[in-house]
């Protein structure tokens with residue numbers, strides 16, 4: 001049986017970064033990445049943006065040039081998946097039947113796109129956006145599609161709407177909650193994005209679900225929505241969240257109700273097994289010390305660094321501030337901190353100029369900012385979040401006063 005010192009499961013942002021960081025830190029042992037996609041690690045965010053709209057070819061979204069991995073002796077086991085983990089004898093079994101023994105295992109398998117479970121969910125022309133293959137197969141049917149229905153008004157749905165409206169498609173977004181981006185943003189931001197999409201001709205239906213998808217000759221022709229209406233479409237994009245890809249780990253005895261639980265060092269309860277990225281649930285000081293599972297590039301790459309540091313003999317604790325971005329039309333959203341649980345949302349700047357920030361407070365403390373076309377606020381606001389600054393809404397609302405000067409004024413809270 002083949003033996004690998006560090007076996008990484010998943011070749012996304014997190015998995016790739018573990019291997020990159022280990023070599024940067026002069027780790028001498030063997031490293032292998034098992035990835036179920038046939039491709040070298042690539043960036044996922046452009047899939048719902050520039051890759052979808054055709055502005056960036058695949059080569060430009062690779063995380064490293066193809067030669068990088070071989071040069072650093074990082075063994076790429078692509079087109080293969082781990083189907084079982086034996087945490088006692090320290091080996092995994094691959095879909096191909098092969099077994100690999102490991103010294104340390106890093107689970108970075110991310111998530112799989114949730115599917116609808118209504119009738120017609122598997123018709124041709126119904127797509128998710130999670131992998132290059134998803135987008136490629138969608139693009140193949142794109143020319144004949146004039147009407148697109150997007151199920152889910154999260155980042156995937158809204159970014160896809162923005163990218164496809166550039167291609168002159170008629171787009172309807174069906175969102176089950178009463179506002180878009182409800183999972184990740186405060187209400188004022190949701191309302192702003194709804195208005196922006198509306199101004200670009202996107203029809204957003206809130207508090208609306210999908211009853212069934214109708215087809216003809218195996219291909220989608222429309223969607224029956226919960227208002228009783230039938231909306232014709234040649235293409236349906238489903239962006240209703242992800243399910244953490246953790247089944248083999250769970251079978252092996254990993255704990256966790258929402259993903260896999262990890263400690264501040266990204267260790268699971270299983271010996272020698274770490275978990276990072278979209279599938280790892282951890283206690284976050286930025287969420288009032290509650291358990292969160294963050295789905296972001298920042299979280300995946302920062303947790304990867306924590307694991308790499310520990311595997312090269314340096315103790316490390318994950319306490320990075322969460323950040324996030326989204327591009328839609330000519331709006332650049334940058335988020336720092338976690339806004340859920342806020343009791344106040346303060347507007348800074350001018351919505352009509354499409355350049356503003358929303359500062360989220362909980363009991364007077366700045367916990368997050370959503371910044372639209374306001375990179376300065378984003379950069380300076382980060383200090384307010386990391387220092388847990390307590391400020392008055394009226395001070396924050398005054399955009400003639402920089403956040404930097406506010407950050408310098410308040411004492412650091414420990």
Ligand code: NAI
Pocket residue numbers: 045048151152153154155156157159174175176177180181182183184208209210238239240241242295296325326327
């Ligand atoms: P999401 O969880 O962010 O949003 C899903 C949306 O679908 C929610 O608004 C939810 O209320 C709605 N929904 C759920 N079930 C529904 C149903 N049956 N009918 C209608 N609406 C329904 O997940 P999303 O947008 O699919 O994104 C998946 C992952 O990709 C997330 O981890 C996200 O953070 C990530 N992503 C990140 C981006 C970025 O970095 N800017 C861009 C796109 C996605």
